[in-house]
Amino acid sequence: MSTISASGLQRLKDRVAIVTGSSTGIGAAVAEAFGREGAKVVINHLGEEEAAQSVAERIRKAGSDAIVVEADVANADAVSQMVESSHKAFGPIGILVNNAGIYPRDYWDTMTLEQWDRVFDVNLKGCYLCSQAVCDDMKTAGYGKIINVSSIAFVSGISLVHYGSSKAGVVGFNRALAVALGPYNICVNAILPGAVKVDREIELDSAATREATDKGAVAAQMIKRRATPVDMVGAFIFFASRTSDWITGHCLAVDGGMTRY
């Protein structure tokens, strides 16, 4: 599976892409895949310098270029500094992947307002701030691709209410931004990942919880295996590349058939 985008097709050759939250998980896999397709990639992270540097290093080894920029996507100043650094290194941005998101295990009965706000600030407002910061580049070029990472929680709901609500917000944002930027030939699409096995699970969940997640995911999916971040990257390349130039405002679930949306 890891070879699926090591295609030598160079479908994103010389494009400049910011992938937010790309030090680990889906973001890291997408950043690496974009690098292999020839894009110059901005690796964004918050407090994970080492992991981000190793993603950048792998992209350079694969023959493309990458920089690492720490920025909290919920902070407008940090975002504009990230875009400035990107301009200095690579020039105007052609692709933005709004991937940075948090999934704290704060449950309904004890969830605080502060927890709710933080999830909305990162998962939803982060999409807005980053999109606003790059869209002038895309307008000037008369072309651009914005990919928002929502979740199948938009379709099916989830017990983490702040997370589920924020990811549904991303779908609304996605459709509205597609309307706003369509006249500039900027395509805005959302990917709804299903249950993806990421390293963070090992940090945050007990072994018993992880086993239950494995079983539950495979049972609910039509494709009977756990997905890893690499299973997601094809859809991101598709929406970033030329072959999707007539698709905008869409949501694509990549979930092994969990939702059939």
Place this chain on the structure above:
Amino acid sequence: MKRLENRVAIITGSGSGIGAAVAEAYASEGAKVVVNYSRNQAGAAAVGERIAAAGGQAIVVKADVSKVDEVRRMVEQAHEAFGPVDTLVNNAALLPMGGWESQTEDRWDQMMEVNVKGYLNCTRAVCEDMKAGGYGKIINVSSVVFIQGYEAVDYTSSKAAIVGFTRSVAGLLGPNNICVNCILPGLVCGGDDCELDDCENLVEEHKKVIEQQLLKRVGRPRFVTGAFVFLASHESDFVTGSCLAVDGGYTRY
């Protein structure tokens, strides 16, 4: 590197329009292609010739997808020429023929026979190959009318049925590692050689659709082939039961 190397694909209704563009795109990605037609012999032959001229492999097979026997013979010919089928694009369909006022029971039945049962027939005829291979891709062409509705009630109902068919078959065949997805094309006009002048005969309602698209270009078959290649390739191996609208932002589904 080609993305559909060594694959065998049947594209129903590929004598013209989207089907023809998909057949040519698949062949250019290395797939061996069955170009199917029911009435448009000349168009299908021309697609076959273009594929051969470009160095690809194709056979041209006549079959009415609503006839089980003809579908079975088409699959047999595919086996003889290329071996087991791992990719099916259910595209052959009747186009809208009129609105509610002209709706007859005969036309309703005819629409369902081709647009729904045709997909069933072809899916059943190839899914044993895919099960045996432990891998397969089925792409059903529905339409944005599933979301937006449309005055052609029979056509719209048939295309909505295909979304239900897709989601159901995705569940049935998922354990066999067969992905079943739906593409919802928007308004796609003519062939890629069709110039804007030819679109003067676009009726008013089509102009309204383009008005509602976010990307104002008139849809062309070549605009949609990328989605078909994606859903046939290994890059979408974890995507099943999904609907992908390729419509210039008309529906925002």
